[in-house]
Amino acid sequence: AQSVTQLDSHVSVSEGTPVLLRCNYSSSYSPSLFWYVQHPNKGLQLLLKYTSAATLVKGINGFEAEFKKSETSFHLTKPSAHMSDAAEYFCVRGAGSYQLTFGKGTKLSVIP
Amino acid sequence: GAGVSQSPRYKVAKRGQDVALRCDPISGHVSLFWYQQALGQGPEFLTYFQNEAQLDKSGLPSDRFFAERPEGSVSTLKIQRTQQEDSAVYLCASRGLGLAGHNEQFFGPGTRLTVL
Numbered sequence: 001a002q003s004v005t006q007l008d009s010h011v012s013v014s015e016g017t018p019v020l021l022r023c024n025y026s027s028s029y030s031p032s033l034f035w036y037v038q039h040p041n042k043g044l045q046l047l048l049k050y051t052s053a054a055t056l057v058k059g060i061n062g063f064e065a066e067f068k069k070s071e072t073s074f075h076l077t078k079p080s081a082h083m084s085d086a087a088e089y090f091c092v093r094g095a096g097s098y099q100l101t102f103g104k105g106t107k108l109s110v111i112p
Numbered sequence: 113g114a115g116v117s118q119s120p121r122y123k124v125a126k127r128g129q130d131v132a133l134r135c136d137p138i139s140g141h142v143s144l145f146w147y148q149q150a151l152g153q154g155p156e157f158l159t160y161f162q163n164e165a166q167l168d169k170s171g172l173p174s175d176r177f178f179a180e181r182p183e184g185s186v187s188t189l190k191i192q193r194t195q196q197e198d199s200a201v202y203l204c205a206s207r208g209l210g211l212a213g214h215n216e217q218f219f220g221p222g223t224r225l226t227v228l
Contacts, residue, residue: 102154
């Protein structure tokens with residue numbers, strides 16, 4: 001089955017330092033990949049999506065992700081963490097025209 | 113504009129009770145999805161509607177789970193004879209028409225169900 005693996009269940013960074021959240025996907029001809037963020041008591045929000053137009057994808061709030069086919073990776077990065085970035089992040093794979101398969105999530109903590 | 117809303121936000125049920133969870137999608141959105149998110153896990157697909165038609169219910173865990181969307185807008189997820197393993201956050205998402213390929217699903221805040 002097509003899936004995604006988030007390599008870290010919890011990442012902790014200091015405010016102002018870079019963020020790296022790692023995601024690997026199972027091999028496929030042309031995957032659709034997404035990153036969603038979930039703040040406590042709020043709905044999941046789309047950060048960015050990859051649909052083969054460009055390997056470096058820019059999203060909201062300064063986040064970006066790079067699709068690397070050779071490594072089957074789609075890691076999420078941000079140059080400088082803010083306190084408001086503390087949340088749960090999900091790497092998600094699209095299948096067919098509507099199915100979404102979520103990773104288990106990475107909880108990001110930002111230390112002041 | 114208004115996003116996806118869900119009610120109730122929290123529900124506590126005794127084992128064996130029936131519950132009904134409501135989802136109000138974004139107005140005009142054709143597609144509607146239900147997901148189940150267990151504690152510490154990512155959401156898992158339950159079912160998919162296009163307008164009033166339930167096109168995919170492959171993720172429903174048992175025949176105690178039933179979803180409907182009779183007029184193609186509001187949807188209800190019903191769980192009969194609830195069990196403790198049904199405790200989870202139930203998420204609803206909607207999606208509008210768009211070009212071919214994956215279009216963004218907009219998620220509601222979820223209903224947290226606790227079965228005692």
